[in-house]
Amino acid sequence: MFDYSDKVKEYFFKPRNAGVLEDANAVGEAGSLARGDALKLMLRINPLSEMIEEARFLSHGGGSMIACSSALTELVRGKSVDEASRLTSADIAEFLDGLPPEKMHCSESGEKALAAAIAAFRGETPVAPERRPAEPALVQIAVPPKPRRAPPPAAAAMAARQNGAAPGMTLRELIAKNNPLAAVEEEETGPVEPVSEDDASVISKIITEMRPIFQRDKGDIELLEIKGRQVFVRLSGTCASCLMASQTLAGVQKRIMETIGRPFLLIPSTARA
Incomplete structure (x- = not known):
């Protein structure tokens, strides 16, 4: 990073x-x-x-x-x-x-x-x-990447509070809070409408095309599954624990919605119950 x-x-x-x-x-x-x-x-x-x-x-x-x-x-x-x-x-x-x-x-x-x-x-x-x-x-000089270690619980809680996270806030909620420009839709209730093959293909292509943005910071993004208007992805590498990835994740969601013309919600795997 x-x-x-x-x-x-x-x-x-x-x-x-x-x-x-x-x-x-x-x-x-x-x-x-x-x-x-x-x-x-x-x-x-x-x-x-x-x-x-x-x-x-x-x-x-x-x-x-x-x-x-x-x-x-x-x-x-x-x-x-x-x-x-x-x-x-x-x-x-x-x-x-x-x-x-x-x-x-x-x-x-x-x-x-x-x-x-x-x-x-x-x-x-x-x-x-x-x-x-x-x-x-x-201009500051970028430091070489160092092995990432999980911070102690107390330090992690303090960092979360500094970034506006309330107790019990999920990663998805934190993404929405820190990104005032993303149109984040609430989860749907009732029967889940299956996504069309065309929409699934478009979503998969967009995520593939935008992977280099995540890889540039030593991270990655992978499409897991699509349920209705919910797109589940897995973040790996430095992106899995970096709050800076939230804005880029919202950018992927925005591009999907602009391309398809309907709202979709991008959900990191860590936000799944």
């Missing part, structure tokens, strides 16, 4: 300004669902003063993407359009007390989404930001 700063963890577990901005007059997007990281930045800009009065985001991806998106909205609020246009990916990384080199693409997506939003406000064609070498002082 990567060595994330406390601020990255804070902005992932408690993201600022997440959600839709209904009266946005400047919207920019970056990344792609196929790659696994996507960001939609929404701004409300005063047309007379050109001051950014409000900023919100929708994001799909891992913990670093959520943290960078959240940090970006904090950085641009209250700034003029000209001031915001000078923000770079390095500024986002510095605000978060550094990012591992392997995760700098998340802050770069933030810079691109901001440039696209400003271009939309000005009626211009977005220009891809010039890639700048990250300043060593702003």
Whole structure:
């Protein structure tokens, strides 16, 4: 696993300004669902003063993407359009007390989404930001993976409380709590409607295509079975005990629902009774 700063963890577990901005007059997007990281930045800009009065985001991806998106909205609020246009990916990384080199693409997506939003406000064609070498002082070096050991019960309970877990909360409930952007459906009651072969094939294909996102952090995801609108998966490797995997898991669920056009609930095997 990567060595994330406390601020990255804070902005992932408690993201600022997440959600839709209904009266946005400047919207920019970056990344792609196929790659696994996507960001939609929404701004409300005063047309007379050109001051950014409000900023919100929708994001799909891992913990670093959520943290960078959240940090970006904090950085641009209250700034003029000209001031915001000078923000770079390095500024986002510095605000978060550094990012591992392997995760700098998340802050770069933030810079691109901001440039696209400003271009939309000005009626211009977005220009891809010039890639700048990250300043060593702003970037933390990823530490080699170490064998993971189960924390003592007291430490595990303390970590769960810090991440917003109430006593007795399941992993599925924690995923929903820490991910304000995922449309998590309640479990169905009554007879379970069998899933069609076409839907099962689509779900299996999506999970297979997104496995590299989990494997990138030394983890993995495997489809176990589908019952109605419930998709049971097994997380292994570092993802089995890492709360950062919850956001990516919600991203898989979001992609399934967007592709098929109906709600499905992705349930880790550890959340099964």
